[in-house]
Amino acid sequence: MIALSNNVLGLCGAVLAIIFVWSFVRAKVWTELNTKNLAASFRTFLCLLLPLSALAGLGVAAKVFTAECVGFLALGAAVPFILSQINLPVFYRSIILLVLSVALCQLVNPEHGADAVAAALTGLLSWKVVENLLKRPECTFEDIVPAFVFLCGAFWFKVGGATGDDVRNLSLVLGALVIGLFLRWSERPLVGIDPYWWRRILIAASGGLFLLIFINKILVAPKIATIAALAGAAYFVAYLFEWLTPAEGERGEMLKGFKSLVFVGIFTLLATRLFGMLGVLVVAAGATVARRHGIAQTVGIFLGARVLLQGFIAEYNPNVTGINIMHAYSYAAMFAGLLSMFVVSSLFKENDARKYLPFALVGAGVALPVVSNYFLHAEPSGALIASALVSAVLLALFLPQAYDLKLPEHENIILAPPLMISVAYLAGELITLGNDAPSALKTQVIAGLLIVATITCVVTHLVTGKNTQAVQADPEPEAE
Numbered sequence: 001m002i003a004l005s006n007n008v009l010g011l012c013g014a015v016l017a018i019i020f021v022w023s024f025v026r027a028k029v030w031t032e033l034n035t036k037n038l039a040a041s042f043r044t045f046l047c048l049l050l051p052l053s054a055l056a057g058l059g060v061a062a063k064v065f066t067a068e069c070v071g072f073l074a075l076g077a078a079v080p081f082i083l084s085q086i087n088l089p090v091f092y093r094s095i096i097l098l099v100l101s102v103a104l105c106q107l108v109n110p111e112h113g114a115d116a117v118a119a120a121l122t123g124l125l126s127w128k129v130v131e132n133l134l135k136r137p138e139c140t141f142e143d144i145v146p147a148f149v150f151l152c153g154a155f156w157f158k159v160g161g162a163t164g165d166d167v168r169n170l171s172l173v174l175g176a177l178v179i180g181l182f183l184r185w186s187e188r189p190l191v192g193i194d195p196y197w198w199r200r201i202l203i204a205a206s207g208g209l210f211l212l213i214f215i216n217k218i219l220v221a222p223k224i225a226t227i228a229a230l231a232g233a234a235y236f237v238a239y240l241f242e243w244l245t246p247a248e249g250e251r252g253e254m255l256k257g258f259k260s261l262v263f264v265g266i267f268t269l270l271a272t273r274l275f276g277m278l279g280v281l282v283v284a285a286g287a288t289v290a291r292r293h294g295i296a297q298t299v300g301i302f303l304g305a306r307v308l309l310q311g312f313i314a315e316y317n318p319n320v321t322g323i324n325i326m327h328a329y330s331y332a333a334m335f336a337g338l339l340s341m342f343v344v345s346s347l348f349k350e351n352d353a354r355k356y357l358p359f360a361l362v363g364a365g366v367a368l369p370v371v372s373n374y375f376l377h378a379e380p381s382g383a384l385i386a387s388a389l390v391s392a393v394l395l396a397l398f399l400p401q402a403y404d405l406k407l408p409e410h411e412n413i414i415l416a417p418p419l420m421i422s423v424a425y426l427a428g429e430l431i432t433l434g435n436d437a438p439s440a441l442k443t444q445v446i447a448g449l450l451i452v453a454t455i456t457c458v459v460t461h462l463v464t465g466k467n468t469q470a471v472q473a474d475p476e477p478e479a480e
Contacts, residue, residue, distance in 0.1 A: 208232020234286025
């Protein structure tokens with residue numbers, strides 16, 4: 001897809017190998033690995049993968065996208081499923097997923113590279129929704145953030161940001177991610193008690209300096225050397241987001257939620273104005289230094305999704321200036337995007353409805369862009385996704401803290417918009433098909449979709465309901 005140089009791959013691979021092997025051997029991680037959860041969760045995995053693969057097969061039959069996409073979708077879901085269910089710790093999963101993401105972008109056919117990345121992201125995000133909401137084994141984004149940010153960068157530089165410097169820019173994103181993981185690995189003995197944050201400032205500044213050396217010595221691109229300062233600031237802001245994240249059992253504060261949104265807005269605007277989507281990706285890579293699950297990883301997912309959205313708009317939106325939100329369909333689609341996220345958010349509050357959450361999130365992420373692409377056109381689809389992305393980050397960061405609501409796993413709502421974007425890109429051919437389709441055919445399609453959705457919901461509920469009850473049952477007491 002985008003072939004990186006051997007120097008970049010060799011250096012980044014060596015650093016990741018040192019981090020992985022040193023920690024893996026020293027902590028004796030292999031003693032904690034087992035396949036017990038793998039067998040227990042396999043039925044749930046199939047309940048997710050089979051409907052997605054069936055829908056993807058229909059897309060292949062309709063010539064909406066290529067047959068290879070089904071394989072990449074299954075691979076994107078299967079790899080994180082296996083790594084998490086064998087009880088591999090989060091940090092090691094993040095390294096392996098990043099390495100596999102780089103390998104995917106190096107080996108995939110350049111002609112269908114963007115489709116392969118979008119399909120892999122669809123599988124990855126779909127399984128992460130189910131895994132987090134069913135707590136198998138824990139609720140976290142830490143394992144997928146590096147791979148997600150890299151794949152978003154590869155997608156953008158292939159689809160919308162191909163300016164001749166795509167290899168250099170993707171190498172820069174990879175370097176920022178690897179440096180972030182290195183800082184997280186090495187910071188444990190350095191941070192400690194740091195009431196005045198001098199050590200955190202030093203670590204963040206060191207990260208910016210490492211990236212500056214990487215740019216000047218490995219990439220030999222001094223023209224973009226100033227982006228290293230943005231990277232150093234992004235690493236520091238990740239520590240701020242850690243501080244703003246409420247501890248377990250701690251009451252949320254409206255002021256902290258407001259501060260989080262202010263920082264997100266400032267850095268998104270700053271990165272976009274100064275460096276475009278490359279700057280947004282570098283800021284997203286800063287989330288890798290955070291050791292505590294919370295706002296930092298949520299912001300990383302949001303920023304990566306922002307880049308995905310820009311790629312979809314660049315590929316399908318006919319307006320050079322972007323989405324015309326005053327268009328009647330676009331304006332209505334914005335309301336639909338906002339409403340969809342508020343409806344999903346409301347399910348987190350109702351205990352009786354929480355069992356439907358994985359299917360609601362994945363279903364919204366798959367169905368909404370498909371329906372919008374076919375029955376409307378590119379601009380409303382972009383408006384739908386853009387409004388869903390903004391409302392999702394507002395709800396994820398601000399709602400629980402502002403109203404002191406106890407909404408476990410509520411931050412997973414941020415996974416729905418990037419899932420919608422990846423599906424919308426894969427189903428891009430539906431825009432043309434929908435424009436040419438007569439009204440009678442669209443009515444038949446609506447009826448067919450309703451039947452398929454009903455059957456899927458009934459089957460998955462019947463199968464996973466029993467499995468979920470078995471998992472949540474009290475464990476047998478251990479023999480003394």
